[in-house]
Amino acid sequence: MAMSKDEIRAAVLEIIEEIAPDEDIASMNDEEPIREQIGLDSMDFLDIVMELRKQYKVEVPEDDYNELRTLASTVAYLEGKM
Amino acid sequence: MKYDVVIIGAGLSGIAAGTRLAMYGKKVCILEAHGVPGGLNSYYRRGTRNFDVGLHAFTNYVPKGVKGEPLTKLLRQLRFKHDEFDLREQWSSMIQFPSCSLCFTNDFEKFRSDVHFEFPEEKDNFDALARHIDECNEIDLMAPKFSARMKVESFIKDPLLRDMLFCPTMYYGNPQEDDMDWPLFIMVWKCLFTSGLARPAISMKMFIKKLMDKYVSAGGEILYGKPVTKLVASNGKIDRVMTADGDEFEAEQVMSSAGLVETMRLCSDQKEDAYAEQVGKISAIEYVICLDRMPKDLGLDKTIIFYSNTDKFTFRRPEGVVDFTSGIICAPNNYGDGDIMEEGQVRISHLSSFPAWKKLLGAEKPSEASNEGIEFYQTMKHEIESRCLDDARVHMPEVGEHITFADLFTPLTVKRYTNHAEGSLYGSPEKHRDGRTQYGNLFIIGADQGFHGIIGSMLSGISMANMHCLLENT
Numbered sequence: 244m245a246m247s248k249d250e251i252r253a254a255v256l257e258i259i260e261e262i263a264p265d266e267d268i269a270s271m272n273d274e275e276p277i278r279e280q281i282g283l284d285s286m287d288f289l290d291i292v293m294e295l296r297k298q299y300k301v302e303v304p305e306d307d308y309n310e311l312r313t314l315a316s317t318v319a320y321l322e323g324k325m
Numbered sequence: 326m327k328y329d330v331v332i333i334g335a336g337l338s339g340i341a342a343g344t345r346l347a348m349y350g351k352k353v354c355i356l357e358a359h360g361v362p363g364g365l366n367s368y369y370r371r372g373t374r375n376f377d378v379g380l381h382a383f384t385n386y387v388p389k390g391v392k393g394e395p396l397t398k399l400l401r402q403l404r405f406k407h408d409e410f411d412l413r414e415q416w417s418s419m420i421q422f423p424s425c426s427l428c429f430t431n432d433f434e435k436f437r438s439d440v441h442f443e444f445p446e447e448k449d450n451f452d453a454l455a456r457h458i459d460e461c462n463e464i465d466l467m468a469p470k471f472s473a474r475m476k477v478e479s480f481i482k483d484p485l486l487r488d489m490l491f492c493p494t495m496y497y498g499n500p501q502e503d504d505m506d507w508p509l510f511i512m513v514w515k516c517l518f519t520s521g522l523a524r525p526a527i528s529m530k531m532f533i534k535k536l537m538d539k540y541v542s543a544g545g546e547i548l549y550g551k552p553v554t555k556l557v558a559s560n561g562k563i564d565r566v567m568t569a570d571g572d573e574f575e576a577e578q579v580m581s582s583a584g585l586v587e588t589m590r591l592c593s594d595q596k597e598d599a600y601a602e603q604v605g606k607i608s609a610i611e612y613v614i615c616l617d618r619m620p621k622d623l624g625l626d627k628t629i630i631f632y633s634n635t636d637k638f639t640f641r642r643p644e645g646v647v648d649f650t651s652g653i654i655c656a657p658n659n660y661g662d663g664d665i666m667e668e669g670q671v672r673i674s675h676l677s678s679f680p681a682w683k684k685l686l687g688a689e690k691p692s693e694a695s696n697e698g699i700e701f702y703q704t705m706k707h708e709i710e711s712r713c714l715d716d717a718r719v720h721m722p723e724v725g726e727h728i729t730f731a732d733l734f735t736p737l738t739v740k741r742y743t744n745h746a747e748g749s750l751y752g753s754p755e756k757h758r759d760g761r762t763q764y765g766n767l768f769i770i771g772a773d774q775g776f777h778g779i780i781g782s783m784l785s786g787i788s789m790a791n792m793h794c795l796l797e798n799t
Contacts (some may be wrong), residue, residue: 261404262401262404263401264404264405264406265389265390265397265400265406265407281392282392282393282397284393284398286398286401286402286787286788286791287398287401287402289791289795289796290401290402293349293795297349297350
């Protein structure tokens with residue numbers, strides 16, 4: 244069964260928390276760029292992509308990386324894919 | 326046995342690379358020659374004591390929450406919390422020359438104000454240099470080679486200040502004689518001055534255990550007592566990895582932390598003395614003294630002192646056995662509340678010549694030497710030890726009465742434990758920042774890839790694993 248928007252959001256936050264355990268994930272804003280809010284660099288960003296593949300078998304091709312800019316856009320992009 | 330990736334060496338770069346690969350589902354195995362992990366930052370036992378092999382400090386220290394720094398990157402990539410490393414900061418360190426001393430702590434402003442006070446003419450020049458360095462990306466894999474001597478000279482006019490800046494930066498990671506590669510200078514500058522020095526509250530043994538636990542729980546395998554003796558090459562690729570006991574391993578990719586020269590010499594189609602011009606010449610002795618009290622109680626309250634007995638600082642392999650004109654004195658107790666180690670300890674290092682020691686002993690190992698050679702070697706060791714003790718007395722006049730144990734290691738010891746050609750400490754002066762070799766599936770990680778220090782060596786393993794083994798397939 245496909246995951247709901249809320250479930251996807253929670254799953255993405257869980258991945259971010261795994262990658263950056265020292266950051267305050269709860270106070271993240273859905274509309275602002277993820278990278279800037281918790282200082283993700285390109286290496287960390289790729290980990291989000293790789294964790295999505297590992298945990299949910301979702302492939303994010305390089306051309307779509309921009310879709311993962313904010314939490315809201317990430318959830319919208321992943322809806323129906325996981 | 327068949328693996329996705331075989332890693333040569335369970336040093337910090339190998340463990341870090343392995344952890345990344347195992348985390349993302351690669352079947353990976355580390356082959357380690359020795360019985361314990363850690364490589365150049367391992368530990369050894371003498372009597373009832375565990376000694377850290379090479380560690381003075383973790384450089385690159387930044388407090389929790391500082392973004393974009395090497396330590397933060399490393400923690401995230403390996404999924405550690407900052408608190409898990411339990412790092413304690415240095416007290417303060419010093420660069421000491423005959424006509425001037427400069428102190429530095431983990432607060433760059435302290436260093437800056439010391440430089441401004443001692444070199445008022447150089448105020449603006451020093452600030453311009455610091456700003457320029459700040460703007461450079463030290464872990465840029467494509468950074469071109471450039472002379473750091475020339476670059477620093479273009480900012481700083483006073484040769485004394487220049488040499489005082491080069492003394493600690495060269496001692497803490499320069500594989501090259503006389504000059505230094507500019508990107509490396511930036512990296513060491515940042516890890517000494519703009520970030521800082523720290524030590525984990527737990528022993529190096531426990532720290533490495535933590536890393537190993539992460540590696541193993543991610544699914545990584547490790548085999549001890551497996552020195553790699555041959556990399557079987559054909560058609561520009563490594564086909565098989567062979568170990569001393571005759572075992573063979575097949576792998577899609579091989580990552581080696583053995584050093585560039587050392588790795589190339591393992592390849593079946595290379596000569597035994599291949600890449601001879603790339604052997605690093607910088608090596609050192611280190612004299613470790615254990616005390617019945619803390620160094621600070623004997624008068625040494627600095628964490629690390631980098632010193633030169635002449636205002637002109639030279640950094641090269643000495644003509645004789647040891648060069649006493651400059652050195653490092655380190656008190657590993659002088660971090661945090663001063664309670665991270667139970668026993669007081671002081672470590673004294675000097676530049677030293679591998680060929681000179683080898684000539685003296687008449688062999689590379691005591692076990693292969695004549696009785697006469699061993700006698701020469703031992704006599705020289707005693708002489709060096711008493712000179713090192715004189716260095717320590719400058720800061721702790723009574724040190725001689727409080728020694729409970731002492732141990733000297735020489736470049737021959739470094740060679741024996743690390744197998745680095747000519748006992749080189751920081752590997753080859755030629756770095757291979759993208760990790761690539763002439764073999765399509767063989768990559769260099771660790772010192773010869775070119776990142777520096779404990780944090781740097783782990784980042785080296787991580788970035789090479791990401792670039793060559795994980796991202797290639799995305």
